[in-house]
Amino acid sequence: MGGVVNIITRHHKQEGRRTQARVMYGSYNTQKYMVNNGFNVGKFSSFVSINHDRTDGHRPNSDFNITNGFANLGYTFNEHYKITGDVSLAKSKFQNPGKISAPVLDNKMDILRGTASMALVNNYGKMSGALRLFYNWGNHKINDGYDPGEKPLTYLFRSDDHNVGVLLYESFRLFKGNNFTVGIDYKNWGGHAWNDNNDGSEKELVDKTVNETAGYVIMQQDLFDMLSLNAGVRYEHSSTYGGEWVPQGGVTVRPFEGNMIRASVSRGFRSPNIREMYMWGAANPDLKPESMLNYEVAVGQSFLGGDLYAELTAFFIDGKDMIYSVSVNGDNRPPFKNLNTGTFTNKGIEFETRYQICENLSMNLNYSYLHMSKPIPGAPGQKFYVGAVYKPGRFTLNVNVQSIFDLYTNEGCTEKEDFTTLNAKAAYRFGTRDKGLNLFVKGENLTAARYSINEGFPMPKAIFMGGIDVTF
Template sequence: MTRINLKLLLTVFTLITCIGWVNAQSFSITEDTVRIDEVVVTGTPVKVTRNNVPMAVSVVDRNQIEESNESALLPVLNGRVPGLFVTERGITGFGVAAGSAGQISIRGIGGNPTTGVLMLIDGHPQFMGIMGHPLPDSYVASDVERVEVIRGPASILYGSNAMGGVINIITRKQTANGTHGNARLSYGSYNTQKYMGSMGYKKDKFSVFASLNHDQTDGHRDHSDFKITNGYVKLGYDLNPHFSASSDVSIAAFKASDPGPDTLNASAGESIDILRGYWAFTLLNEFEKASGAVKVFYNFGEHDITDGFHSKDHNYGVNLYESFHLLDGNTLTTGFDFMNYGGMAENKKAMNGNGIVFADTTLSEIGAYAFTQQKLWKKLTINAGIRFQHHSQYGDIWIPSAGFAYHFNSNTTWKGTVSKGYRSPTMRELFMWGPNPKLNPETIWNYETGLLTKLGKKVQAELTFFVVEGDNMIVNVGPPNGYLNTGKVSNKGLELAVNAEPLKNLGIQATYSYINIDQPVYATPEHHFFLNASYQISKLHLSASIQQISNLDNNPSPVAVNEESYTLVNAKAKYRLSKNLHLFLSGENLLGTSYEVNRYYTMPKATVFAGLNLKF
């Protein structure tokens, strides 16, 4: 494994900081052509630019999502967000249980399954109540306006599972008056079919947005077929100038098969039948000196696997927060949240067909936090906060965080933060296979500093250096002890992101991440490089990307390490037949690279897709 000297990294970072400062002094203030001050929501409805957020934040917007040609959301993030990696196992579909994919890693934190990165939908948590991890097939691109990724602990705002970072999915809503719709269909390799339709309506204070998706494929290997149908509806109503309400519901039903490892004499795995859904209600308030929200959510699911496993789970709760602007340059946010999660898990075929119940219980967490942001001398913004969390099983934990953002001028910002992240033990770890009801939460400390600079009006660059330390990670050490707080983590590295518009119709995005880890961590490449370019020629839009992965540990087994390196090239052409109708043709893995993101699950070689997109 490549080693980078810490002093050398700090020297390079200092040099780049100096260069960025010189550039900031040299360039005049001009209108942005590259988006540098994307609006992000960091736990409150107060709109904050990236320059004032001490944490490293990436935003993937609607244009990037549409350009990707993906119906599933998570593959869109691979490469576009430095330091983040998502595993895959086939042409489409992640699956669950043995042979599944969709594991998420940010800076080497995430876990197998993913319990160290928190998925959110409009700020409320998304994970399976029993296992404690999200179901990646549930998130579809058509329902998403943008994705905000906090690369590093955000437990101060979001509580458990936000230890390694947060992926906050901001859903779409109808903003333009009248009726608007969109339909897309595509067909490609291995009889892969994707259908999507969405429609929105807005009149005065009322709005509605709805979408329906269906994907299916035969898969590139025997017994790798996949089928999913998603439905989504969002209602909104502006009660008056100060209050607005919204409610949304989502249902996803999918079936998937595990083709099993691609080895000699290996047999296919199990098939699954899953129903996932959620409902949420949000009431926002907006005043001159205060703004906040009340959010109520309910997530649920039922899983059936052909080996006899069956489960029903839930995750429901409420989030309340309010931000106050009582002093000049100050914002004080206070919040409270409650969450109850759990369910029942059994195997109907165990005990000679009599069945066995592994667990049937629930856990609850109550949290309260305060977070303040203060501007000083027009150039410096400081942030600090603390959270108190009570868990029904292990008790109490305190989570502090502090950071700063210093603006050399409007073009260049230097940021830094120190934060603690935590992850509560799941119901599976506490009460099921290899259980230990005395487990403590995992905790890490994250130290990071970064530079965000705009070089003229054509280039935006961000460089972040981080160190992550933890020594009480939950590890299954095997019988008779099962799960124990014995694991350690020591990760350090850097992340680089560049957006450029060298020509009027040419856009370029590049990211690079390096992670130095003492021991290889599943789903975490040592080097990850991504380059995407798009060009508009009259009615023709062309885009291409290259992604290079080095030293990826693709073996989910904690006792066997296998490192994979590969390069992928993708391309897409879109032609505008009319104002509302587009045709597209795309190709993935055009070099025909042989590779495995999951050990022994060979990925497809070159694949081709064609389709049309209609807007009205």
């Protein structure tokens, strides 16, 4: 909710050249191909990657394919300045078969999306920061499909969207243990949607642009190697909703070796997007932004010289105006309308532990519990995961179990799902980890559990894939 756009790109750090290629094949004629190359010499670095995935799908009319490419270039001018830039493109085509009980014909999507960014980074030791520019865009061509026995639609849904902006921030280390950051952001986002009729005419649906400007300050102070304090505030102004203050604060205490106690309070908000306000039947142009206060406390402790670590987190969220799709007639059936649903509270706990049992055997476990005063689809009440990695010699064996409980699978939150999946992967390496060949096979949902995360769309039973990974 309502935060800084975080741009994370992949780049090549090690000196010299490194090339990696991967081929995978598996159930339902699933194919994955990847090749990337990293190059770093002197002041110049580059990373280029191309991927192609495709599958027939586990149901009729559920095929999918995507081709995407990514390139990152960087140049270091001197010890104080460097410039980086990247671009990525993704072209995907896929089909929605509809619910098992209500199949849909020709619900096909053709989507092209791209991102680009550039950054000028400075570092003067006690002062560092960056000027970052970004541009994200998408073009969508969608056939909404039709029910069996009905006539095909006479139009295609079309839309373009964009998100362009600039981020400027600088951090100052004013004195020992201190870090003070000040920054400003500007974002312009929006989209245009229309129906492209077969007779060549067009029907306008929405053409909307929103400007958002923000400024923020954040300060962190470390004291006596055992206490860290942080506080900050962000003010964001939207051309649609006006201004919002977003404060945050926290404290971390390390009372003794290997122990950590952390507490934080923060406010967040999220403006309605164009889809929620203007597109399709549930649209509501009168929506207000969501907002919430988040309270969190965590305790962590390492044991056995750091080989074992455990952390427990408790959180409480007090929010209002959550955007929710509500049945107009109150019967959990269409038509639906997006509404702000008053106040809500979410509370829960999260537990995680990691254990390096010996040099070549490790385990990790996590559990979460979530109670929602107003349930939403896709957020499970309980989630449990346990996994182990064993590396005897050139072999690597992975196995994990994940259990999901109380997962609402429909918009009306009337249907729940519980399920457990077992997954495993085995690999054998020829050569070193940096240069060599890796053969692997993996399986997901090995017990063939039957479940759905969206009502009417069953997930596949057991699936298997094998492949080769080459690095040189």
